[in-house]
Structures are given as C-alpha cells and as structure tokens.
Amino acid sequence: xxxxxxxxxxxxxxxxxxxxxxxxxxxxxxxxxxxxxxxxxxxxxxxxxxxxxxxxxxxxxxxxxxxxxxxxxxxxxxxxxxxxxxxxxxxxxxxxxxxxxxxxxxxxxxxxxxxxxxxxxxxxxxxxxxxxxxxxxxxxxxxxxxxxxxxxxxxxxxxxxxxxxxxxxxxxxxxxxxxxxxxxxxxxxxxxxxxxxxxxxxxxxxxxxxxxxxxxxxxxxxxxxxxxxxxxxxxxxxxxxxxxxxxxxxxxxxxxxxxxxxxxxxxxxxxxxxxxxxxxxxxxxxxxxxxxxxxxxxxxxx
Amino acid sequence: xxxxxxxxxxxxxxxxxxxxxxxxxxxxxxxxxxxxxxxxxxxxxxxxxxxxxxxxxxxxxxxxxxxxxxxxxxxxxxxxxxxxxxxxxxxxxxxxxxxxxxxxxxxxxxxxxxxxxxxxxxxxxxxxxxxxxxxxxxxxxxxxxxxxxxxxxxxxxxxxxxxxxxxxxxxxxxxxxxxxxxxxxxxxxxxxxxxxxxxxxxxxxxxxxxxxxxxxxxxxxxxxxxxxx
Numbered sequence: 001x002x003x004x005x006x007x008x009x010x011x012x013x014x015x016x017x018x019x020x021x022x023x024x025x026x027x028x029x030x031x032x033x034x035x036x037x038x039x040x041x042x043x044x045x046x047x048x049x050x051x052x053x054x055x056x057x058x059x060x061x062x063x064x065x066x067x068x069x070x071x072x073x074x075x076x077x078x079x080x081x082x083x084x085x086x087x088x089x090x091x092x093x094x095x096x097x098x099x100x101x102x103x104x105x106x107x108x109x110x111x112x113x114x115x116x117x118x119x120x121x122x123x124x125x126x127x128x129x130x131x132x133x134x135x136x137x138x139x140x141x142x143x144x145x146x147x148x149x150x151x152x153x154x155x156x157x158x159x160x161x162x163x164x165x166x167x168x169x170x171x172x173x174x175x176x177x178x179x180x181x182x183x184x185x186x187x188x189x190x191x192x193x194x195x196x197x198x199x200x201x202x203x204x205x206x207x208x209x210x211x212x213x214x215x216x217x218x219x220x221x222x223x224x225x226x227x228x229x230x231x232x233x234x235x236x237x238x239x240x241x242x243x244x245x246x247x248x249x250x251x252x253x254x255x256x257x258x259x260x261x262x263x264x265x266x267x268x269x270x271x272x273x274x275x276x277x278x279x280x281x282x283x284x285x286x287x288x289x290x291x292x293x294x295x296x297x298x299x300x301x302x
Numbered sequence: 303x304x305x306x307x308x309x310x311x312x313x314x315x316x317x318x319x320x321x322x323x324x325x326x327x328x329x330x331x332x333x334x335x336x337x338x339x340x341x342x343x344x345x346x347x348x349x350x351x352x353x354x355x356x357x358x359x360x361x362x363x364x365x366x367x368x369x370x371x372x373x374x375x376x377x378x379x380x381x382x383x384x385x386x387x388x389x390x391x392x393x394x395x396x397x398x399x400x401x402x403x404x405x406x407x408x409x410x411x412x413x414x415x416x417x418x419x420x421x422x423x424x425x426x427x428x429x430x431x432x433x434x435x436x437x438x439x440x441x442x443x444x445x446x447x448x449x450x451x452x453x454x455x456x457x458x459x460x461x462x463x464x465x466x467x468x469x470x471x472x473x474x475x476x477x478x479x480x481x482x483x484x485x486x487x488x489x490x491x492x493x494x495x496x497x498x499x500x501x502x503x504x505x506x507x508x509x510x511x512x513x514x515x516x517x518x519x520x521x522x523x524x525x526x527x528x529x530x531x
Contacts, residue, residue, distance in 0.1 A: 211394060214409075217392075218406040219378040219382030219383075219384075221378045221410075222375065222378070224410070
C-alpha cells in the first residue's frame, strides 16, 4: 500500500475537479448543518418540554355568584359542602400530587399583577368576577391531565377545568412544525448532496479514464483502482462536515446568547452539541462513502 | 502458456461468432504472429486472454490457470503476468517517460526502492537511454511505442500481447520496435502479436496463426504473411 501514491492521485483528482468539489463541499456543509440544526432543535424542544412539564397545573374553576355558565346556572354558586367534596375527589386521585385552594381575592390579586400594564383591562374586573379555583399539581402533567379533568368535570360546583398544557401544546406544535420544516429541507439537500457525490465521482472517473484503463491493464487490484475515488469523496465530505461543525457551534453559541433573556435553565450543553456533530459526521461519512462506492461499481467495472 | 480448447465467442446481438471453435496452443517462450483481415477475431482473441471478455463456449488456460474458474478479484493477479502494447500507445500525457513506466509498478504496490532500480533498466532495454524525463508529446511515434513496451515489460510478465504495435509507425521505425519485441522474447517472455504488416511477418519468420471469420485457417511455424508456399 503506497499511501503517498494514493494521496498524490487524490490531490490531482480534487484539483482537476475543483468546481465540482467546491459545489460538493458547500452542499454537504449546508445539508449537514441544517440537519444538525434540526437535531439541536429537537433537543432544545425536549429540554423546554421537560422543564415546563414539571410546572404544569390544572385549574379547577368553581362556580361563583356572577357566573352565567351552564353548569353553574343550575346549582348557583358553589357551597361549602360541594367545595369539600371536590377537594376530596381531587386528593383521593392517585395521579394528583397535591392541591391548593385559590380564593377569588387571591385570583384578583394575581390578575392585578398579570395585567399591571393594562389598566383598561383591569378596570373591567372586580374582585368578585374571577372564580375561585383548586390548583392541582399532577405527578405527570402530560398523561394525567385527561383523567383528572374527567374526574371532576360535571360535579356540582365545578364550572370548568383549565389545563395549562393546552396552551403549551400549541406552542409545542409550533416548535415541532419548525423542526420538521428544517429536517425536510435538510433531507432534500441531502438528496441533492447524494446526487452531487455521484456526479462528482462520475466526472472524476471520466477525467481519469486513461489512468484507470492502464491500472486495470497492468493488474492493479480493484481496491487500488477505486481507493483514490473513495478517498476523494470522503475528503470532500469531511471538509463539508468540518464547515457544518463550525456553523453548528456558532448556532449553539447564538442560542446560548439568547438564553440570558430567559430566566429558565434550558440551554443546550456542549455534550448535546458534540452528540449532534458526531451524528452528522456519521451520516456524512456513510452518505459520501456509500454513494462513491455504488457509483464506482457502476462506472469502474473491472 | 496459452491454451484454447474449442473456444467460441459470440457477442450479444450478433449472429456470427467473433471466434468459432478455436483450438490452439502457444508454448512458453514462443513468438507468435496473429494475422488476418479486420474483423477476423484477432482482437477478440487477445481480449479473451486478458479476460476482458469471457468465451461463450470452450475453455481457456493462461499461465496454467483455467480462466473460467478465475474469480473476479483474482483477475488482477492474472493481468500482472501479462503485458500489453497497443497501436495507440496509451501513454499518460501528464506523466514523463519515467513516470509512465513507474506508474505500472506503483499501482500494483511495488516498493519505491524497487521501482527506482528497475525502471531505468527497462528504459535502457527499449532503447530510450537518457530520455526518462521527456513528456510523451516530445517523443516520436516509435519512441512512444518503446515507452509503452517498457511499461508492459517492467513487471517481467510471462506473456506480452501486442495489438498492431506498428500500426501507427513508419516501416523504418517498425524494425526498431520489432527488435525490442525480439529482445523481450529472448528473455523467455511469450509474445503474441496481432498485425497487418506483411513485411514484418515475412522478415521475422516466426510462427503465424491466420484467422478468417473467427476460424483458424492456417497455423504455421516459421511462416509468412500471405498464403503458404
């Protein structure tokens, strides 16, 4: 095995094919960094989801004197006995971690705080308007919201059940949609990259057809004939991957910079980045290597 | 060295076979001319020996190997024992004489020390002393063919196949080419040369095999190009 000879041939091949090689590197870099971005996105969403999941509550709103809704119109405002019954139902559910009571005054105080910047809004609200509620903390917010809601909804004195998760679900759908879009674009680009690898190798095989013909004639092994092409494809893929790694590191740094505006600990760790970078390298190598190999089988039959 | 046993080769989409039930033997160290009009099957014969083609029927043995049993990945081993020269030289235009010859050894993984030793020897053998750093386009046709012969011979093959090696060369220069082939033959290498050149065949007085429409119509030791006397 003459490494110097093989790399000499590879260098000549890359140089003769310069425009094609550059195009290949750029496409590999962009497709891998988009794919990596998609993967980072997935991780970010996972982090965020698990953070919020632990903070999700159910609010079981109770009927008040001014509530015109159907449930309450029949029974009137909630009575002490009904309140005790609802509380009992909630705490006896196995999915419920703990329950606390928020009175109408507390609800009003919270609203005043939430809408401090919107006095017009506040001017329409009076202390008795907002319903009292039981705030329920569940063991697993995502799975338990359904059964807990079902258990209390319809009980006398219960107006409605608010699930924080519903709001977040919409938010997650948005994030998931963005992530899917990134991944779809990445996959399209990866297909383009595969075609470019195949074309580059084909062009390279055509450029070197004289050499290849002579190599076959004097009895060079298939390995020797094909190696320069394989290495060529791999090197282009590798350079593309290095660029993608740089872009991904920059993207992560950018995301980190954004974190300071949020008081939540959802930053991606360096370990996450390394994992994503390694996955993209693996995909890049497999992609370039196998495409080169298949193309060579087609165009360099011995 | 080369043994054909009722070999027939029919190319796809062709009704007439390129070679038809050919039986012949070429012994080690022989010099054989392969003559016949274009399309008589000379090139097919050479391609079958190199296992660039497989016969439709019959058996071929080259250097003691049954080509039908040779697996694909062992074909390179076979080709290392066969040198090839063509009418159109097939040199690499971007490499000089020395590099062209050395290329044949580099691609089969020979160590550099060995290459440095044998390449100049072979360049001398074909009569190109001191021209190792010339590029192919600086050489005459005869000189280019000598480079091709050096490349074919540098790995000391058991068989040298030459497909019209003098086809692009004037008669005076051809004599020099034939001298080199003769010199290579004298080292014990079996030489099979397909040619149209009657003058050369007549002057060498070697074995002549004549093909016509894919059949051997004449096999004569110390023969001439035209019909037998």
